[in-house]
Amino acid sequence: MSERLLRIGAPLAVGLLFLLGWEALVRLEQLPPYVLPGPIRVAEALWQDGPSLLGSLLVTLRITLAALAAAVILGGALAILFAQSRLLELSLFPYAVILQVTPIVAIAPLIIIWLKDQVFLSLLVCAWIVAFFPVVANTTLGLNSADRNLVDLFRLYGASRWQTLRYLRMPSALPYFLTGVRISGGLALIGAVVAEFVAGTGGTDTGLASRILEAGYRLQMPRLFAALLLLAATGIGIFAVLSWLARRLIGHWHESALPGEE
């Protein structure tokens, strides 16, 4: 009980202290809002601009979720393909790594030029490139970490390749896959924002990144902070939902999801 209280209370107290210190600093130093708005000003901006910011958030969220879905489906499929053929894994995996380590800001302009009329698609591709690697890498590892004795047992009972995949490798890989998805969720959001920073969405369908840029140009710092707040909350929300999903799927058997010993 006291452990739980501490778990919630301690970070809450730190946050509250931080906000108080922030507001005090702004007031005492009389900082103008275009340099640093206090938390109260930010809250006001969130209240006033909330509806229009939420519209932009929806745009960003759509890209994020589409990129995450693509990362999960294509990443998972690629990992299963890798698990079927060592040759395929050895020949393709380095390119997945290259795609992962190349900074997205450097590739984004190219993708935007190549897909010039399809803003949504180009943003989606950028976000996907950022997000897909953890799913591929983790799932591949998981598929290859099935218990060796169980692999032998399947062999002893004459299991087909498909049966071994379906009944042994895939369940063994599930915790790894879910870890990958959890990381990818956060990365998809980052990818969506970065891509929009580079691409800039024109017209009516502006995402949160454009709103942040715009607020920056106009020195509307309270609005900028409000948009940042929304982004952070979205990231936390995605992580929480994916963690919940992981617990639902493997909570009954996997160590990572088990409650600690009482």
Next chain:
Amino acid sequence: MTETPIVALKGVEKRFRQGVLALAGIDLAVAPGSFLSILGPSGCGKSTLLRIIAGLAPPSAGLVQYGESGVERRLGFVFQEPTLMPWASVWDNVYLPLRLAGQGRDAVASRIAETLASLGLEGFEKAYPRELSGGMRMRVSIARALVTEPRLLLLDEPFAALDELTRFRLNEDLLRLWQRHHWTVIFVTHSVFESVFLSSRIVVMTPRPGRLLADLPIALDYPRDAALRTAPRYVEECQRVSRVLSEAAA
């Protein structure tokens, strides 16, 4: 031996890729219905030998011959660890070999219930492995090996990690099932007491490279039960086997 052995090894040798010679010149014929223990110090190649008999590893030289056709497809194997699927319930773990053979759940339900009951696992069908004690997990592992009604049951130090009381109980249950079903058992262990209690015959192995040093019939009548553990003739047999094992380790 007049009966056709259920499995026979001829000149079996195993050399690992690094060049280490693990087994050399193993000749062994196992009579159907016998309970054979392979006894030897750690690292003498007992487990490797068992894997070769199961067809999980090929011998570098020599032959493994099965006495009746199809025996190699009617094997049960129990590993040192329970080796259960943690994501599957007890029932689904035991169902695995039948599922792999393409059998439907409903068709085998009574068979699985019977097997679970024979190992004292009634009421645990829906439990997950992590909810069970080490002894219970091993029971599930044995149930999984028995559910296919194997002709030849191979066990690789299955009880080594269990506490003594649990091991005794499992020894007695295993003997009871063996006498009821008449399968042939090959049991790998490093425990003299365990091998004498269980076996009708013990072969002792020497390490590096693994060779068969001695072939000892155990002249204790079945059925054997807990009372045997304190009987003088049991202690004598243990002493006899123990002396041979010290020779092997020397």
